Amino acid sequence: MDVYIPSLPDMAVQLNTTPAAIQLTLSLFIISYGVSQLIVGGLIDTYGRYRPNLAAMLVFSASSFLIAYTKNLPLIYVMRVVQGFAVAVIIVSKRSFFVDMYRGDQLKKYTSLFSVIWAIGPIVAPFLGGFFQTTWGWTSNFIFLGCFSLLFFIVEIFTGGESQKAPQPLSVRVIADSYFHMIKKPDFSAGMGILGFTYAMILLYGMASPFLIEHRLHLSPAVTGYCALFSGVSVMTGGTISRILIRQPFVKKLVIASGLQVVLATVIIISTFYHQSLVTLMLYVFLLHSTGGFIFNNLMSYCLTRFPQYAGKATGLVGGGFSVVTSILSTLLVKVVSITDQTALGVAYAVLIIGTLLLIVKTKWKTGESVVFETADRKQLTA
Template identity: 50%
Template sequence: MKRIDESNKRASTILGFALIPLSGFALDVYIPSLPDMASKLHTVPSAIQLTISIYLISYGICQLFIGSLLDSFGRYLPSVIGLLFFSAASFIIARSESLHVIYLMRAIQGIMVATIVVSKRALFIDLYSGDKLKHYTSLFSVIWASAPIIAPFIGGYLQFHLGWQANFNFLGYFGLLLVTLELIISGESIKQKHPFNLKQIAGAYGLMIKTKDFTVGMVVLALTYAMMLVYGMTSPFLIEKLMHYPATVTGNASLISGVSVLAGGLLSKYFITRPFVKKILIAASVQSIVAIGLTIFTGYLHNIYTLLAYVIILHAAIGFIFNNVLSYLLTRFTNNGGKASGLAGGGYIIFTSAFSYTVVSALSIKSQVWLGVSYSVLSVAVLIIFACTKWIGEPVTIKKLAHEEPIPLPVID
């Protein structure tokens, strides 16, 4: 099997970065098409919104175990197989008129994307170490944030000119392009394979779940990210059906959403040395106050600009809170960095899909006021839960705990 060496190391690194946002592309590119899918497939919006939740649940569950499987079977072959199955599932969705087939293919896409993305994150651990590794992994969240900026923008124009199937055809051809580059450029990066030990993984996960601040942190991440998903599920219907704008406007609004989240994430890096609890409490308080205020205001006046006010202010707060709390979780168990990141990444995604779908279904969001209510409920929940939890310290500091030996900053594997 072809391996990565000095001759293709740089190109493989660039390709690895290109594959990391794939999870977001598969989620966000067809957001502007949700109303058209509901119309063409003759179903209710909630049935189409369920395709998002199914994708996220399969993506989240797969992350819990795929890292250890990749340690056993390598990175390269699973990534290639994952890209091929991802493309096949995309083409099947584009040609299907059955919701049940689409649901199944979205579940397969979630599993394949988790395999691809986690294998590429592991590639960086295999190839780099020390400051170089920290530098590259610090770029993960910035690069990942490119998906919600670019994907809906592309999806809006594909929907406007070609219809909803074009977005899944795009994903299919994009996957084929990436697998071609993978076969030409990349190779196996793992130095030594390790046996898969389910009992050891379950024991480590059990310890982490019993640790209150870690579990609460996952819930905070889920509630925070659920706000973005609620917006993603409902904004196409509000913009295209209620305000009668074309799908391109939905894509442009999602682009602004992605930029706002990225700005919040970059702001969190600027305030990285500030006290963890204090800065999150301030951000969550501001977010709750703004959400409640905008909800009241949109009861009297609502248009595309008030919707963008939600997006710019609240989504920037989401980016700030999310990045800080995720950093805390990734450094909480320094002797189990990979498993901690796998549980944090998979756990919050599973919670997110449940929270967002429940909120959308329970509140039946058909106006900006109800969108504001959902933001308010989730924001206040984040504030209360965070304020009632004891946090042990700063996420940017690797500390020696009573039963742990410090190792380099953990990253997702």
């Protein structure tokens, strides 16, 4: 997703369409990726993790090459939907691997590490994408993706293997009952919502930044790539800090991080009335995306470890649920708030940040210590 963000303006020109039409390739991918995980979770509990993962890598590779060699926008839309499904299979399979192999604190440790490593994608991909765009044009990004997926298909053949202990029978009713059992838990549902709000902020920046940097500030696509790399570093910084503070009171650290975001969003909206530049944009990105990465990492670990008995279904529901929320929120905000400058970006951020804070303080969380947060006096009660 992130590798071709610096190419969005050029794609709009080369394919003779609007920026909104090109931004739809991001939204379609996220929607497909999110909805597909709801299906994939049950499938990989039946058919295993390994072979579906291999097949998905080949499909992703082939669809990437097809996108690179066509100028048919509807076909690109279809391939992005296909890629969303393929990536859903890959990521649910790999998240389930951790749940298959580890338990307790060790599982929390590795799921937290997984989130930190996942943040490397937004760091490296736009940097490469900016270089590819400047050197060879937008199609080179998808050629790279096709080769990348094919390479890891080969690596997986020689190093991978099945981690599932015992396959579960495929039953729509069992899958539906499992999903209902998880969703009806308020803390789990709130966790998915917060993940969606937090990641929507990062995706929103990815959708708006090429136009803010290249059109508003008149800088090159390479600069967009560098700035996206900086955004990824910010998210990874927040995730790393969350690993360091993994044993600190769960809700207290979330409230502090979210409250800090509210203050920062207010400062952004006020200050950008008077001055806007690349420096101010990157300062706000670092502060908001690092705190967002901190919140995201904590909630991802919480949700993935909440129902270890369901493994694939739980990881599929978490990934699918928050991706759908992310896609809906980012698409609505892009349409409702015309993000033509940093002030508008700050307003969109504020909407997401307030939603995050409300979910955090209104939810009774069940951590390993059964902590319940009381918003009135901020007491921690151990059950």
